Amino acid sequence: MSARFEDLPDQTFQAVKHAIVSRKSTRAFLPRPVEPALIDELLLIAGMAPSGSNIQPWKVHVVSGKARDKLSAELLAAHQQKMPEEREYQYYPVKWRSPYIERRRATGWGLYGLLNITKGDREATARQHGRNFEFFDAPVVLIFTMDNDMETGSWLDYGMFLQNLMVAARGCGLHTCPQAALANYPGIVKKQLTIGDDQIIVCGMVMGYEDTSDPVNQFQPSRIGLEEFVTYHRD
Numbered sequence: 146m147s148a149r150f151e152d153l154p155d156q157t158f159q160a161v162k163h164a165i166v167s168r169k170s171t172r173a174f175l176p177r178p179v180e181p182a183l184i185d186e187l188l189l190i191a192g193m194a195p196s197g198s199n200i201q202p203w204k205v206h207v208v209s210g211k212a213r214d215k216l217s218a219e220l221l222a223a224h225q226q227k228m229p230e231e232r233e234y235q236y237y238p239v240k241w242r243s244p245y246i247e248r249r250r251a252t253g254w255g256l257y258g259l260l261n262i263t264k265g266d267r268e269a270t271a272r273q274h275g276r277n278f279e280f281f282d283a284p285v286v287l288i289f290t291m292d293n294d295m296e297t298g299s300w301l302d303y304g305m306f307l308q309n310l311m312v313a314a315r316g317c318g319l320h321t322c323p324q325a326a327l328a329n330y331p332g333i334v335k336k337q338l339t340i341g342d343d344q345i346i347v348c349g350m351v352m353g354y355e356d357t358s359d360p361v362n363q364f365q366p367s368r369i370g371l372e373e374f375v376t377y378h379r380d
């Protein structure tokens with residue numbers, strides 16, 4: 146074990162590691178609700194994330210019950226009617242290139258292959274993509290926004306907050322899926338949740354208890370090895 150962990154009991158490392166590596170984008174949930182007090186606790190833990198000058202740029206809408214169902218119905222209708230997407234920021238490179246294009250394809254084909262959706266079956270692909278807007282049946286969805294005059298550094302801060310939340314959720318048996326798809330129709334989300342135009346919809350996240358019987362949750366996208374992303378400087 147690395148020297149960094151010497152002052153901590155091994156079980157702490159194991160617990161932290163387990164929470165991190167057992168996080169996976171979960172795309173089928175049980176109807177079992179999540180206690181509102183637990184969500185609040187997780188959000189407070191997530192808020193322990195670092196942020197430049199401690200500005201804490203995150204803002205969260207917790208959506209459940211009838212509000213959840215209404216938001217889902219509106220988003221699903223937009224998806225099914227092929228309403229043009231109106232994203233407020235560019236998530237992906239405008240021009241895809243190697244090695245990212247290959248990694249993206251491997252992930253897409255891996256997921257759809259597992260679900261027996263063949264390449265070119267647009268209807269089945271759209272149906273599976275539409276599951277995003279049913280929130281994968283999770284009982285609660287979180288919508289994350291940020292003041293629209295924040296700069297790139299705040300996006301870094303936001304990522305740390307989101308990862309904290311997902312890892313903390315694992316610590317109490319919950320699973321999550323972060324969803325950029327929920328930023329595809331910011332107009333609908335803002336109207337439903339009365340969010341002002343001074344906010345940017347960063348992404349969404351579903352949270353709940355995994356439906357282990359659904360094969361979609363067996364998907365395990367691979368990771369690159371150290372040799373692909375680390376350069377050592379020793380001399």
Ligand SMILES: Cc1cc2nc3c(=O)[nH]c(=O)nc-3n(C[C@H](O)[C@H](O)[C@H](O)COP(=O)(O)O)c2cc1C
Pocket residue numbers: 168169170171172252277322323324325326327348366
């Ligand atoms: C910010 C962000 C947005 C994402 N948006 C979606 C999404 O809209 N729908 C979805 O099914 N997965 C989404 N994902 C999940 C990624 O596809 C997933 O993290 C990646 O394939 C690695 O798999 P893993 O999370 O299971 O380790 C998103 C992930 C991140 C970090």
